Amino acid sequence: MTGNGTVQIVFFLVALIALGLPLGAFMARVYKQERTFLDPILGPVERFLYRLAGIDAAKEMDWKGNAIALLVFNALGFLVVYGLQRLQHLLPLNPQAFGAVSPDSSFNTAVSFASNTNWQGYGGETTMSYLTQMLGLTVQNFVSAATGMAVLALFVRGLARHSTKLLGNFWIDLTRSTLYILLPLAFVFAVGLVSQGVVQNFAAYKTVTLVEPVVDANGVANLTQTLPMGPAASQIAIKQLGTNGGGFFNTNSAHPYENPTPLSNFFEMLAILLIPAGLCFTFGIMVKDTRQGWAVFAAMAAIMVPLLLLAAWSEQGGNPVLASQGIDQTASPNQPGGNMEGKEVRLGVTNSAIWAVATTAASNGSVNSMHDSFMPIGGAVTLFMMQLGEVVFGGVGSGLYGMLVFVIIAVFVAGLLVGRTPEYLGHKIEAFEIKMASLLILIMPLTVLGLTALALLSEAGRATIFNPGAHGFSEVLYAFTSMGNNNGSAFAGLGANTPFYNSWGGIAMLISRYWLAVPTLALAGSLAGKRFTPQGDGTLPTHTALFVGWLIAIVILVGALNFLPALALGPIVEHLHLTL
Amino acid sequence: MIAFLRPALVLLLAFTAITGVLYPLAVTGTAQLFFPSAANGSVLERNGTAVGSKLIGQQFSGARYFWSRLSATGPVPYNGAASSGSNYGPMHPALLEAVKGRIAQLRTADSTTTRPIPVDLVTASGSGLDPHISVAAALYQAPRIARQRGATEADLRALIDRHTDKRDFGFLGEPGVNVLELNLALDEKFPSSKGGM
Numbered sequence: 001m002t003g004n005g006t007v008q009i010v011f012f013l014v015a016l017i018a019l020g021l022p023l024g025a026f027m028a029r030v031y032k033q034e035r036t037f038l039d040p041i042l043g044p045v046e047r048f049l050y051r052l053a054g055i056d057a058a059k060e061m062d063w064k065g066n067a068i069a070l071l072v073f074n075a076l077g078f079l080v081v082y083g084l085q086r087l088q089h090l091l092p093l094n095p096q097a098f099g100a101v102s103p104d105s106s107f108n109t110a111v112s113f114a115s116n117t118n119w120q121g122y123g124g125e126t127t128m129s130y131l132t133q134m135l136g137l138t139v140q141n142f143v144s145a146a147t148g149m150a151v152l153a154l155f156v157r158g159l160a161r162h163s164t165k166l167l168g169n170f171w172i173d174l175t176r177s178t179l180y181i182l183l184p185l186a187f188v189f190a191v192g193l194v195s196q197g198v199v200q201n202f203a204a205y206k207t208v209t210l211v212e213p214v215v216d217a218n219g220v221a222n223l224t225q226t227l228p229m230g231p232a233a234s235q236i237a238i239k240q241l242g243t244n245g246g247g248f249f250n251t252n253s254a255h256p257y258e259n260p261t262p263l264s265n266f267f268e269m270l271a272i273l274l275i276p277a278g279l280c281f282t283f284g285i286m287v288k289d290t291r292q293g294w295a296v297f298a299a300m301a302a303i304m305v306p307l308l309l310l311a312a313w314s315e316q317g318g319n320p321v322l323a324s325q326g327i328d329q330t331a332s333p334n335q336p337g338g339n340m341e342g343k344e345v346r347l348g349v350t351n352s353a354i355w356a357v358a359t360t361a362a363s364n365g366s367v368n369s370m371h372d373s374f375m376p377i378g379g380a381v382t383l384f385m386m387q388l389g390e391v392v393f394g395g396v397g398s399g400l401y402g403m404l405v406f407v408i409i410a411v412f413v414a415g416l417l418v419g420r421t422p423e424y425l426g427h428k429i430e431a432f433e434i435k436m437a438s439l440l441i442l443i444m445p446l447t448v449l450g451l452t453a454l455a456l457l458s459e460a461g462r463a464t465i466f467n468p469g470a471h472g473f474s475e476v477l478y479a480f481t482s483m484g485n486n487n488g489s490a491f492a493g494l495g496a497n498t499p500f501y502n503s504w505g506g507i508a509m510l511i512s513r514y515w516l517a518v519p520t521l522a523l524a525g526s527l528a529g530k531r532f533t534p535q536g537d538g539t540l541p542t543h544t545a546l547f548v549g550w551l552i553a554i555v556i557l558v559g560a561l562n563f564l565p566a567l568a569l570g571p572i573v574e575h576l577h578l579t580l
Numbered sequence: 581m582i583a584f585l586r587p588a589l590v591l592l593l594a595f596t597a598i599t600g601v602l603y604p605l606a607v608t609g610t611a612q613l614f615f616p617s618a619a620n621g622s623v624l625e626r627n628g629t630a631v632g633s634k635l636i637g638q639q640f641s642g643a644r645y646f647w648s649r650l651s652a653t654g655p656v657p658y659n660g661a662a663s664s665g666s667n668y669g670p671m672h673p674a675l676l677e678a679v680k681g682r683i684a685q686l687r688t689a690d691s692t693t694t695r696p697i698p699v700d701l702v703t704a705s706g707s708g709l710d711p712h713i714s715v716a717a718a719l720y721q722a723p724r725i726a727r728q729r730g731a732t733e734a735d736l737r738a739l740i741d742r743h744t745d746k747r748d749f750g751f752l753g754e755p756g757v758n759v760l761e762l763n764l765a766l767d768e769k770f771p772s773s774k775g776g777m
Binding site: 004049052053068069076077080123125126134138139141142174175178183186190191199200202206209210211212214216222225226227233234238250254255256257260262263266318319321322325327328333334335338340341342343344345346347348350374376466467468469493577 | 599607637639656662698704705706708712
């Protein structure tokens with residue numbers, strides 16, 4: 001890694017903590033329904049919405065009520081996105097006159113955006129009308145993120161409360177997440193992105209005269225170039241902030257209109273992790289012990305940073321195949337060097353590696369370089385980050401509740417080892433909690449590995465693999481790892497816009513979002529119902545460095561044990577092929 | 581269940597209005613007011629004709645111009661309407677073919693420059709629309725352009741430096757030479773062609 005690369009990585013991490021802390025404190029005020037500086041403007045809007053929707057702001061619900069609310073709301077969102085795509089050719093704001101999206105692709109995309117995955121089988125600038133992008137995709141970018149944050153708020157209340165069935169009100173947490181947190185952040189960020197060159201308009205695509213004509217394969221000279229337009233900045237801001245990741249354009253944030261400068265890139269990378277990191281501190285404040293939030297944050301950072309360094313080192317090392325052709329891959333003040341296939345010059349290797357690891361750590365899934373063209377070790381890091389279950393920062397809300405489930409498992413295993421009753425934050429951890437936690441941890445690998453196997457055994461699954469050999473296997477493993485963890489990034493060589501990948505991928509996304517959210521709420525309900533257990537001599541403190549290390553070990557062990565054989569067949573074999 | 585439908589429907593409609601209509605409109609209004617050029621694609625004009633965008637690369641293959649990176653868009657390189665990377669894994673045979681083909685083109689266009697070729701000049705970018713090449717890739721091409729345009733290499737080094745987007749704040753990102761801007765400046769400053777190679 002280069003000296004400048006190290007500086008950029010350190011600066012990124014420092015900025016993340018410096019901005020995550022105040023945001024975390026602000027979000028705690030939002031979820032505790034305390035007054036914020038935005039109340040004078042947003043308070044009346046909020047109260048008006050509750051009146052319109054018939055929501056009693058003083059009424060809380062148990063876990064079942066909240067789970068039903070979540071499912072009904074998300075099902076409606078799914079239907080709207082599906083309908084918009086199927087009917088976009090009949091609707092306004094379609095200057096490129098795109099036709100209706102196919103049923104299987106519409107299903108996949110509707111699930112994808114409702115479930116906060118934002119896997120994209122389609123290319124934005126060649127498929128979706130501006131109306132679909134705005135009313136369908138941008139809206140889901142907000143509310144799917146707010147859904148995850150609402151579930152987290154309910155879960156954390158479950159941890160903070162005792163002897164009650166009530167966790168809070170999903171409608172209120174959903175509304176406040178959207179209005180007070182996501183909307184103001186997205187607005188400021190979107191305008192900032194435009195200042196850097198991200199497009200924001202409703203014009204049709206522009207045609208410009210090329211300086212030098214381009215001759216195509218048939219010998220025909222092209223005299224013009226098409227410049228895509230659209231309301232891109234408003235969608236990009238929220239897709240970065242809400243761990244959505246679905247690009248306005250096909251190549252996502254590698255596209256110069258989506259991520260034009262190193263500065264826009266820095267803030268887009270920061271936005272990937274900002275809310276997930278901030279929520280760690282929100283959690284600490286809500287359970288009245290900020291050390292608990294720091295401990296979870298520390299565990300996440302301690303897993304991410306070494307893997308980030310590994311990926312950056314691997315990409316900076318370059319491709320031995322190119323080295324054999326006498327290509328200069330050495331970093332210098334005049335060139336980024338390294339493995340530049342699929343990477344942009346303005347971003348280089350360091351920023352591509354930071355982004356790749358951040359986007360797979362958080363379940364964001366946006367990309368600023370093509371992961372399919374990463375070196376085997378770099379690609380393995382992105383796969384592994386997702387296979388940890390998207391708990392290292394993870395999706396907004398969902399990452400932290402996933403990590404807190406691992407905390408419960410860690411407390412339980414430690415309790416078994418020393419023969420004490422395990423407790424977490426004054427709650428006894430008993431059989432029901434462990435059943436739910438095991439369910440949460442086991443569903444993901446079953447989905448991912450099961451569907452990968454199915455794809456490899458079927459003609460339809462193998463037909464659209466792009467890269468030969470072990471790398472082709474990695475493409476399929478990546479696809480289901482990504483969809484099975486609501487990530488959304490891809491080894492994009494795989495032809496995923498087929499009925500096979502659209503349907504099975506849609507099912508994987510449904511399972512990983514809703515089959516996990518519901519047991520999470522059940523777990524929260526059970527924890528809230530328990531009597532307070534005061535700390536005793538045998539209570540394992542969960543804010544110490546020792547516990548953080550233990551938590552990391554549990555997370556890695558579960559992640560590594562499930563997926564090591566699959567990784568061995570893909571990137572590890574490829575690495576050995578390439579270097580031996 | 582019905583009790584859940586009303587809040588779900590009303591909130592979804594309200595958020596559609598707020599985040600799907602008002603929010604993009606507010607961003608568009610603000611953007612068009614304060615950053616009109618950027619919001620509309622950073623288009624570059626020459627003699628009143630739009631000749632491209634500062635942010636979107638173009639294909640150059642004549643010996644008189646600095647070449648951009650390889651582009652994997654179809655059916656032609658640098659197709660702004662359909663961004664795409666190559667998605668070649670490091671061992672894909674077509675990656676090696678593409679690199680070898682590019683080396684041959686560069687060597688044919690200038691047989692006198694024999695030092696190692698900078699990696700960004702033989703690889704395809706992620707978007708297929710990368711507006712930049714590295715400073716090293718521009719300097720590598722300078723001797724060829726100098727001969728073609730009747731300029732000195734020192735002239736070109738100065739021109740390259742003027743069209744290099746430096747790291748933001750001196751440390752963020754990587755420096756890159758904007759190929760379209762550089763070539764437009766080249767046409768303006770050194771329009772004469774000294775004939776073939």
